[in-house]
Amino acid sequence: xxxxxxxxxxxxxxxxxxxxxxxxxxxxxxxxxxxxxxxxxxxxxxxxxxxxxxxxxxxxxxxxxxxxxxxxxxxxxxxxxxxxxxxxxxxxxxxxxxxxxxxxxxxxxxxxxxxxxxxxxxxxxxxxxxxx
Amino acid sequence: xxxxxxxxxxxxxxxxxxxxxxxxxxxxxxxxxxxxxxxxxxxxxxxxxxxxxxxxxxxxxxxxxxxxxxxxxxxxxxxxxxxxxxxxxxxxxxxxxxxxxxxxxxxxxxxxxxxxxxxxxxxxxxxxxxxxxxxxxxxxxxxxxxxxxxxxxxxxxxxxxxxxxxxxxxxxxxxxxxxxxxxxxxxxxxxxxxxxxxxxxxxxxxxxxxxxxxxxxxxxxxxxxxxxxxxxxxxxxxxxxxxxxxxxxxxxxxxxxxxxxxxxxxxxxxxxxxxxxxxxxxx
Numbered sequence: 247x248x249x250x251x252x253x254x255x256x257x258x259x260x261x262x263x264x265x266x267x268x269x270x271x272x273x274x275x276x277x278x279x280x281x282x283x284x285x286x287x288x289x290x291x292x293x294x295x296x297x298x299x300x301x302x303x304x305x306x307x308x309x310x311x312x313x314x315x316x317x318x319x320x321x322x323x324x325x326x327x328x329x330x331x332x333x334x335x336x337x338x339x340x341x342x343x344x345x346x347x348x349x350x351x352x353x354x355x356x357x358x359x360x361x362x363x364x365x366x367x368x369x370x371x372x373x374x375x376x377x378x
Numbered sequence: 379x380x381x382x383x384x385x386x387x388x389x390x391x392x393x394x395x396x397x398x399x400x401x402x403x404x405x406x407x408x409x410x411x412x413x414x415x416x417x418x419x420x421x422x423x424x425x426x427x428x429x430x431x432x433x434x435x436x437x438x439x440x441x442x443x444x445x446x447x448x449x450x451x452x453x454x455x456x457x458x459x460x461x462x463x464x465x466x467x468x469x470x471x472x473x474x475x476x477x478x479x480x481x482x483x484x485x486x487x488x489x490x491x492x493x494x495x496x497x498x499x500x501x502x503x504x505x506x507x508x509x510x511x512x513x514x515x516x517x518x519x520x521x522x523x524x525x526x527x528x529x530x531x532x533x534x535x536x537x538x539x540x541x542x543x544x545x546x547x548x549x550x551x552x553x554x555x556x557x558x559x560x561x562x563x564x565x566x567x568x569x570x571x572x573x574x575x576x577x578x579x580x581x582x583x584x585x586x587x588x589x590x591x592x593x594x595x596x597x598x599x600x601x602x603x604x605x606x607x608x609x610x611x612x613x614x615x616x617x618x619x620x621x622x623x624x625x626x627x628x629x630x631x632x633x634x635x636x637x638x639x640x641x642x643x644x645x646x647x648x649x650x651x652x653x654x655x656x657x658x659x660x661x
Binding site: 292317 | 426578583599
């Protein structure tokens with residue numbers, strides 16, 4: 247890993263989740279996954295519901311994000327997410343229950359808000375993936 | 379002079395009122411602290427989304443979006459954020475007064491959206507048309523509430539039913555000062571970025587798509603932030619009001635106790651002089 251680092255800041259409407267120097271990150275961009283190294287060109291992208299992977303010094307960690315944006319500028323990465331949870335904050339049982347509920351609702355068909363159920367399912371899957 | 383019994387009764391009643399106001403003050407103080415923390419925790423996101431919107435709007439150069447469309451204001455909507463409960467001094471009254479002031483100079487059609495029971499009750503009593511109301515938000519402001527409200531006005535705005543939307547809320551300056559504030563919510567006026575245009579962004583997937591995501595989020599967050607500020611303001615207003623009520627009660631008790639003692643002394647003096655007078659008559 248290179249010596250260079252970039253500032254990563256993850257904020258949600260409720261609170262600032264994370265703000266530290268990191269080496270590398272992979273974000274779930276709408277147009278595909280994006281790897282960001284320090285001194286990346288200025289970029290603004292929308293984010294999918296998914297997992298943000300971060301490489302910091304010798305350790306790696308994952309954050310489940312539920313959509314939002316990312317701005318990259320001057321080796322400073324700002325992630326504005328609806329929600330963002332570090333892997334250790336995720337309640338696996340709850341996420342698993344949410345996944346099953348959403349799947350059951352989608353499989354049941356009928357008079358449901360499919361879009362909402364799909365989003366719920368995606369969020370649950372992202373959480374489970376991040377928690378692994 | 380009031381009788382001894384009446385005075386005692388009044389002192390007792392003022393004392394129990396004082397106990398209530400004291401308890402309410404303590405409760406508000408605790409709730410205020412929590413609300414204040416929430417406001418502070420929410421500030422980084424607000425600041426960041428403003429900055430990003432400012433820079434992106436500058437860099438994307440004239441992207442068209444329904445929420446940016448400026449129309450001649452024929453129908454103007456106000457979102458009034460008040461508390462659900464009273465007993466908080468002039469908090470609700472100030473907000474309603476501010477709204478009335480704003481509305482007075484209005485030549486266009488008026489629509490009202492109320493958040494909180496007090497504002498709704500005021501305008502309902504005066505037979506105003508209220509397009510939508512939100513009451514009973516509770517202590518913990520949820521982001522979803524802000525999203526609901528934003529969804530409602532955005533729908534109305536893109537449907538050209540509203541041409542301008544203003545937000546009236548109480549800004550939490552500090553514990554003693556809450557400032558009723560009017561803010562233009564729609565059309566969105568992107569804040570001027572410090573170095574707007576200087577940054578040559580890569581947009582993924584496109585400037586339009588980014589703006590389409592960013593603008594509704596910005597509106598949602600503006601409402602969320604206003605809700606949090608109002609909540610903190612409400613509790614601090616109530617705390618101040620209850621503090622002065624407690625002080626007034628203490629003052630009143632002092633005064634009543636003084637008259638009670640005087641009345642008692644007068645009664646004793648009268649009795650003594652009666653006895654002395656009676657004894658003198660016997661001699």
